Amino acid sequence: MNCSDIAELAPLYIAGELAPRRAAEFDVHLKTCPACMRELEEQARLDGRLREIVLADKTDVARVDRRVRESIAARPEAGTPASAQWPMPRRWAIAAMGIAAGFLVFGLGYYFMLGTRVARVYADAAADHRMEVVEQQPRPAWLVDPAEISALAKQHGIPGSEVLALASEGYHLERGRMCGLDNRAFLHLVYSDGTREFSVYLRLRDAERLPGAIRETVSGKPLRTCDLGSEHIASFETPRVTALVVADGSAEDALHFARLAAAAL
Numbered sequence: 001m002n003c004s005d006i007a008e009l010a011p012l013y014i015a016g017e018l019a020p021r022r023a024a025e026f027d028v029h030l031k032t033c034p035a036c037m038r039e040l041e042e043q044a045r046l047d048g049r050l051r052e053i054v055l056a057d058k059t060d061v062a063r064v065d066r067r068v069r070e071s072i073a074a075r076p077e078a079g080t081p082a083s084a085q086w087p088m089p090r091r092w093a094i095a096a097m098g099i100a101a102g103f104l105v106f107g108l109g110y111y112f113m114l115g116t117r118v119a120r121v122y123a124d125a126a127a128d129h130r131m132e133v134v135e136q137q138p139r140p141a142w143l144v145d146p147a148e149i150s151a152l153a154k155q156h157g158i159p160g161s162e163v164l165a166l167a168s169e170g171y172h173l174e175r176g177r178m179c180g181l182d183n184r185a186f187l188h189l190v191y192s193d194g195t196r197e198f199s200v201y202l203r204l205r206d207a208e209r210l211p212g213a214i215r216e217t218v219s220g221k222p223l224r225t226c227d228l229g230s231e232h233i234a235s236f237e238t239p240r241v242t243a244l245v246v247a248d249g250s251a252e253d254a255l256h257f258a259r260l261a262a263a264a265l
Helices: 003-014 020-032 034-056 061-073 090-116 120-134 146-155 160-165 251-264
Strands: 172-181 184-192 197-204 214-218 221-228 231-237 241-247
Touching: 003 020, 003 034, 020 034, 034 214, 120 172, 120 184, 120 197, 120 221, 120 231, 120 241, 146 160, 146 172, 146 184, 160 172, 172 197, 197 251, 214 251, 221 251, 231 251, 241 251
Parallel strands: none
Antiparallel strands: 172 184, 184 197, 197 241, 214 221, 221 231, 231 241
8 A cells, every 4th residue: 555545545544434454554554654644643633623613513414415405406497508508517517516415425424423323332331431430330349459450451462561551641540340342341441530530441452443533643543532422432543452431521531531541552
């Protein structure tokens, strides 16, 4: 995969829609090409900003859909000379139709991606954080000794050093245990900054890639975000592990901790 391929596939990569094999090739190129990495980071930043603007403005999706469809379906009035029906070259006419379709995809795509469809792994993480951390419902015993938590991590292929690496920058490892998200085993770690608690879910990375659009990149790792009710999720992958951060304070809280975690891992 070369720089031209990267430029062409970047939108799919950022949106999390690139096929696993192509995404892996994409990752390999990014590791050896700083220029493409910088360009991807800029595109991800702009995409994140655009998503913030869209979410801040309530859009009447049904109205946008209807108007675009009416525009595309419109026909020239009877009796109009053929030369007047297509006053522009064919390629420009096709481009105009593509732009109209693009507006439709923009309105409907962001509505579905951000408004109605939430990946199962994110939904499970949000629900688990709500029950375990916020509501503190009676559940199987937690481990509180960092050495025991590290040993548990090693049993599941997660380096114990990575568990301890997250306990930095003012955050303290409170407890940990195994749990299930999307029918997969995750190590659930709870960290605290003294006033708030954050959930971090780790599992050994496999061929299954994290879904969702990229918000930004940290140390070469794409960061994806998702909000579900009062829970805010930020996720990323390293060469060894898949990580999800969940916070119930604000989206920025989750993103800040995820940035630190991505840099540490």
